[in-house]
Amino acid sequence: MIIGVPKEIKNNENRVALTPAGVQTMAKNGHTVYVETNAGLNSGFSNEEYIQAGASVLETAKEVFDIAEMIMKVKEPIEQEYDLIRPNQLLFTYFHFASNKPLLDAMIKSKAVCLAYETVETHNTLPLLIPMSEVAGRMSIQEGAKYLEKPKGGKGILLGGVPGVKPAHVLVLGGGVVGTQAALMAAGLGAHVTIMDISLPRLRYLSEIMPANVDTVMSSQYNIEQLLPHTDLVIGAVLIPGAKTPYLINREMLKRMQPGSVLVDVAIDQGGCFETSQPTTHTKPVYEVDGILHYCVANIPGAVPCTSTLALTNATLPYAVKLANLGWKKACEKYDDLKKGLNVVDGKVVCPAVAETFGL
Ligand SMILES: NC(=O)c1ccc[n+]([C@@H]2O[C@H](COP(=O)([O-])OP(=O)(O)OC[C@H]3O[C@@H](n4cnc5c(N)ncnc54)[C@H](O)[C@@H]3O)[C@@H](O)[C@H]2O)c1
Incomplete structure (x- = not known):
């Protein structure tokens, strides 16, 4: 041919x-x-x-x-x-x-x-979409870490901390392809990671494969609200196939977070999972709402x-x-x-x- x-x-x-x-x-x-x-x-x-x-x-x-x-x-x-x-x-x-x-x-x-x-499609998975989700999941932590730096507008915290200083807290919403790669990347850098999903079988699987610095927690508004005051970086990685992504963090909930914290909404291409998310580009990836930085690039893999x-x-x-x-x-x-x-x-x-x- x-x-x-x-x-x-x-x-x-x-x-x-x-x-x-x-x-x-x-x-x-x-x-x-x-x-x-x-x-x-x-x-x-x-x-x-x-x-x-x-x-x-x-x-x-x-x-x-x-x-x-x-x-x-x-x-x-x-x-x-x-x-x-x-x-x-x-x-x-x-x-x-x-x-x-x-x-x-x-x-x-x-x-x-x-x-x-x-x-x-094979075995209920989309094999030609997975690689881009893997790239976006890993990139989301790299970008989140960057925008947590003070000169970039963040609160100025190192994801892994150093000996004698606590690491940052990362909350990953959605434990599919993007969320799994994000959690592994953040954990590898030494952050304290919580990964949430609504699927109990998925949480069971994640709890088996994740390193010790990753907690698995059932996703609910209550659990998210409890964690937000201690969270430095949130990754939005939720997908409900065929439907618009639900808002898991609304504007009111941003008040629970410390100024300079960062939200990375990977799910922005499906509408986003934070109420305050708007699509951005690699030219101007972030903006601020109520003191919280939002990174909402719709084609994250395009940067690498x-x-x-x-x-x-x-x-x-x-x-x-x-x-x-x-x-x-x-x-x-x-x-x-x-x-x-x-x-x-x-x-x-x-x-x-x-x-x-x-x-x-
Ligand atoms: N911005 C980008 O460049 C980029 C690149 C790749 C993928 N994406 C997007 O990232 C999102 C995630 O993709 P994926 O491949 O990981 O999907 P996936 O289907 O593998 O995972 C989604 C997970 O979200 C979970 N979920 C559903 N509702 C939830 C809730 N209320 N709370 C917590 N978890 C919930 C599901 O159980 C599932 O495990 C999609 O919207 C995809 O389009 C964006």
Whole structure:
């Protein structure tokens, strides 16, 4: 199969869909890869590395779209890419159609095959979303620690303390992928960590795998209120699939916290779990409400493209190889997880959740 990897052109998107290692794997499987010039540069991969791995480098996105049977991307196509897409061309990327009707209309019109990372599903998990949650969970502590520093506006406390001085207290709300990675990271830095969830089986699991400086506590407004006066950093990592995130900390509850404490709302992409959360960007990540710093960046992994690209492509490559080896039809017949990724085929919406969202 001929595979094309255009450079991502969405604002602040520095990841790339295929690494030189991925090119080598594709080449070994008998496929041909074309990469747009400088597509991997912001993730740490030069054109030369791609060429050495067996790819050909093309100057423009148009050339890549014109020649490729399968386009591998990271973000959804944006307007200036719509006209480059050909009927029957396979697009393997994040789409997030439910929040983007113009994109859905454009893909229906294109008659391309849209296989979305975010709906590939295996054993009730979303394997192509997990890596980005892992990155965001770990980053949330790094960012929280930074904004707890006095020059950054925080109260001026070191997460791990030092011998003779108590560590900071970190409260993690939600013990899923993001919350688990955040708790492990904070605990590794020496902080005293409490992780809350509403699922007792999940809390049991967490209590088995977490180090001794992590407590597991059932999530409730009462328990959160009790902890807030002693908490320096709160990580919001709650998800209720298909629903808006509930507010676990309202504005009134901020009064219980000490000034200069930090809230990191990772769940902001689903509406956020603090009443006072508003989406921010990497250009201006934080703002203050009632003396409490809020970090609410909606695409946290975007700040560490070298790590995020590898984390994403580690997960996507095995699926891409199946698609290239078998073609999308046979691959989706054979592998149910891939079939669930199909969203739009030949002008028709084939993903029930997307169809229901728009009454199609
Ligand atoms: N900002 C970013 O860049 C970024 C990146 C990746 C993921 N996210 C977001 O982070 C959030 C968490 O993602 P995830 O992959 O960890 O989800 P997940 O499904 O793995 O975990 C969510 C957890 O929240 C728990 N939960 C539900 N209601 C709760 C409550 N009231 N109190 C405490 N816990 C509760 C669930 O039981 C579950 O364990 C999602 O909204 C996701 O979209 C954001």
